[in-house]
Amino acid sequence: MSQQAAPPTVTDGIGELSRIREEAVRGAPRATEAQHAKGKLTARERIDLLLDAGSFTEVEQLRRHRATGFGLEAKRPYTDGVITGWGTVHGRTVFVYAHDFRIFGGALGEAHATKIHKIMDMAISAGAPLVSLNDGAGARIQEGVSALAGYGGIFQRNTKASGVIPQISVMLGPCAGGAAYSPALTDFVFMVRETSQMFITGPDVVRAVTGEEITQNGLGGADVHAETSGVAHFAYDDEETCLEEVRYLLSLLPQNNREMPPRAATDDPADRACEALREMVPADGTRPYDMHDVITEIVDDGEHIEVHERWATSVICTLARIGGEVVGIVANQPQSLAGVLDIHSSEKAARFVQLCDAFNIPLVTLVDVPGFLPGVDQEHGGIIRHGAKLLYAYCNATVPRISLILRKAYGGAYIVMDSRSIGADLSFAWPANEIAVMGAEGAANVVFRRQIAAADDPEAMRARMVKEYKAELMHPYYAAERGLVDDVIDPAETRSLLIGSLAMLRAKHASLPDRKHGNPPM
Numbered sequence: 001m002s003q004q005a006a007p008p009t010v011t012d013g014i015g016e017l018s019r020i021r022e023e024a025v026r027g028a029p030r031a032t033e034a035q036h037a038k039g040k041l042t043a044r045e046r047i048d049l050l051l052d053a054g055s056f057t058e059v060e061q062l063r064r065h066r067a068t069g070f071g072l073e074a075k076r077p078y079t080d081g082v083i084t085g086w087g088t089v090h091g092r093t094v095f096v097y098a099h100d101f102r103i104f105g106g107a108l109g110e111a112h113a114t115k116i117h118k119i120m121d122m123a124i125s126a127g128a129p130l131v132s133l134n135d136g137a138g139a140r141i142q143e144g145v146s147a148l149a150g151y152g153g154i155f156q157r158n159t160k161a162s163g164v165i166p167q168i169s170v171m172l173g174p175c176a177g178g179a180a181y182s183p184a185l186t187d188f189v190f191m192v193r194e195t196s197q198m199f200i201t202g203p204d205v206v207r208a209v210t211g212e213e214i215t216q217n218g219l220g221g222a223d224v225h226a227e228t229s230g231v232a233h234f235a236y237d238d239e240e241t242c243l244e245e246v247r248y249l250l251s252l253l254p255q256n257n258r259e260m261p262p263r264a265a266t267d268d269p270a271d272r273a274c275e276a277l278r279e280m281v282p283a284d285g286t287r288p289y290d291m292h293d294v295i296t297e298i299v300d301d302g303e304h305i306e307v308h309e310r311w312a313t314s315v316i317c318t319l320a321r322i323g324g325e326v327v328g329i330v331a332n333q334p335q336s337l338a339g340v341l342d343i344h345s346s347e348k349a350a351r352f353v354q355l356c357d358a359f360n361i362p363l364v365t366l367v368d369v370p371g372f373l374p375g376v377d378q379e380h381g382g383i384i385r386h387g388a389k390l391l392y393a394y395c396n397a398t399v400p401r402i403s404l405i406l407r408k409a410y411g412g413a414y415i416v417m418d419s420r421s422i423g424a425d426l427s428f429a430w431p432a433n434e435i436a437v438m439g440a441e442g443a444a445n446v447v448f449r450r451q452i453a454a455a456d457d458p459e460a461m462r463a464r465m466v467k468e469y470k471a472e473l474m475h476p477y478y479a480a481e482r483g484l485v486d487d488v489i490d491p492a493e494t495r496s497l498l499i500g501s502l503a504m505l506r507a508k509h510a511s512l513p514d515r516k517h518g519n520p521p522m
Helices: 011-028 030-038 041-049 110-126 145-159 175-186 201-212 215-220 222-229 237-251 289-300 341-358 378-382 383-396 411-416 442-446 447-452 458-473 493-504
Strands: 056-061 082-089 090-100 130-134 167-171 174-176 188-192 197-199 234-236 305-308 314-322 325-332 361-370 400-411 427-428 435-438
Touching: 011 458, 030 110, 041 082, 041 174, 056 110, 082 130, 082 237, 090 110, 110 130, 110 145, 130 175, 130 197, 130 341, 130 383, 145 175, 145 215, 167 175, 167 458, 174 175, 174 314, 175 215, 188 222, 188 237, 197 215, 197 305, 215 222, 222 234, 237 305, 237 314, 289 314, 289 325, 314 493, 325 493, 341 361, 341 383, 341 447, 378 383, 383 411, 400 411, 400 493, 427 493, 447 458
Parallel strands: 090 130, 130 167, 167 188, 174 197, 188 234, 325 361, 361 400, 400 427, 400 435
Antiparallel strands: 056 082, 082 090, 305 314, 314 325
């Protein structure tokens, strides 16, 4: 009798599975070499840098497209050009998708888009941050409108997730056309110099339509978007530094809008006196100083991560810890345009306030503002509308809010910078504070113009009236006497007072009127 063959077992297929998985992970060696030759990491190398070692679980690794025509049926690589899954950052779950430029140039097709839709839905359901590592050539032209519809699904999910889970876009290659709108819908955009660009129409189209000659980096490089357009929140020289900073930012954010930001133990004493603050801010309101020095003195170990550091620099927006608790700090910067609010700085601060409010991050506002920037360009550019964005954001915020007036706070800009009148929970001031409708010189020219004009010595009369106005309406305790600030404090007590106040406000509960959503100024 002939011997019957043994029935097949699961073990028999393990070798084939291992071979397929190895092919999916390895990719084409020549494509990997080409990626490295450009000074760029592969998608998997990027994921390894972003996530804790060994924590990545991949989803739909064996997915392949089903498109035909233009030779696509003969080229069906595993993953279809995007790697999706989840892992951990500092031990907390994070979802990620990464375009693999080695496959179809990272271009988005129907299967590619479906994988991204799935991982976005998983992130929203699980209530965990989503990080996209972008390095793609846009829609896959060979798949036509199916690819475009894939982008629509991504945009819809970006919007659904907005204010629910943190969304971070890391630009590590080109991002052109409609693809650029997904990063614009997310909370933070990171870019790497020289290797990443974002634009709606590229240099060739610009040249054809307007005749302007410009390079890809000149049109939409990291520095352009970090300094000029405000599209990028952060820009770095290399991918390694960029991804390490993404990890740091995630350590300051909650998993979702139902959780508080993670607390961290600190060796920086809560009762540490900040004596340097007594000399750091000049009493003369016309003399500049660097508000970064004040922030560094107040926060734990002097560490903070500034958002939009190089755009709209007359206001600083930064995340830090004070007493181990995460806070968002909004501060005027006297070194830039004397710390005025203008169109861009109002917009920058408004979005930061909204971000902090969405993710339960208390707000600390450091005020030294002479007003809104005057000028025809500002008025015609809509400073009223843009300034109202910041006003709306503060008025709408329900997180703990503390304002501190360091020196001057004039006019409408004082109100907008989270004054008591628009809902700040606590407001403090340093002894040199000046809260007024406008500066003493300008006020005296208006209030006492007749006396000054009729005087034998107008300049002497003006100086006298300025002194009188300051004595009557701008002395440091005028606002405290009327309950517009809760206390005038020694600058050295600032850190300990903030820590105690934030601890008291931690359980704050505030609700907004029942509504579908507000209609903020645009």
